[in-house]
Amino acid sequence: MRLRTHIVTGGVIGFWIGGPLGGVLGAFSGAVPDVDLDVGSVARGARGLGALAIVGGTLGGYLLRSPWMIGIGLGGGFLLWMLIRLPHRGPTHSLALAVLWSLLGALLWKEPALAGAWAAGYLSHLLLDALTPQGIPWLWPLSAGRLRLAHWRTGSLWDHGILLLSGIAGLGLLSWRLLNG
Ligand SMILES: [Zn+2]
Structure with a gap:
């Protein structure tokens, strides 16, 4: 699916689960698996972010004087650089990475x-990509087999339809929250 x-x-x-801040976190996590895209602004942004972290x-x-901060900065930055060199729809589109990402979220957000x-933002990305013909290597590193739940191409009417439906659901949620305080 498109970014x-x-x-x-x-x-x-994310907004549905955690309110406005949850929405921001969900949107960010929803974009993260495509850090392996080696073209355009996503890869450039990820490289910049990696450099910034390091x-x-x-x-x-x-x-x-915090060895923790040095460790997380170096580790996170190099991991980001490593990920953008991976083949697209590789390890970042697996359940293993989704679990790691969720653990990181549990540490970051009390x-x-x-x-x-x-966590849900990341999982929604995997689910959406599993609907495309390329599928996702969901059991990496145990298996290279790909999970395909449908054959909806990126950029197809289905892709546009999901974006439209999500937008409508978001507006509905927003107005519901505004009306109910
Ligand atoms: Zn993807």
Whole structure:
């Protein structure tokens, strides 16, 4: 599916689970698996983010005397650089990475609704990509077999339809929340 479909769907699901902040986290997590796309703004953004994590983590950790910060900055940054070199729809589109991502969310967000929105955004990405002919390597690294739930092509009417439905659901949720305080 297209990146905008992932961002909107992840955002709406996150919003439903965790409110406005949950929506932001869901949208972010919904986009993350495509960090392996080696073209365009996603890869450039991820490379920049990786560099920022490495430099920021090292400098900040040194200044604050926090080995944790240095470790997370270096580890996270290099992981990001490694991921963008992977084949598209590789390991980032597996259940194993979804579990790791959810664990990271549980560490970062003390509030269960926010951790839930974080995890759900990632899972929504895998589910949407599993609807396309390429499928996803859901059991990586155990198996290279791909899960395909449908044959809806990226950019097809189905893709547009899901984006439209997510947008309508998001507007409905927003107005429901505004009306009910
Ligand atoms: Zn994807």
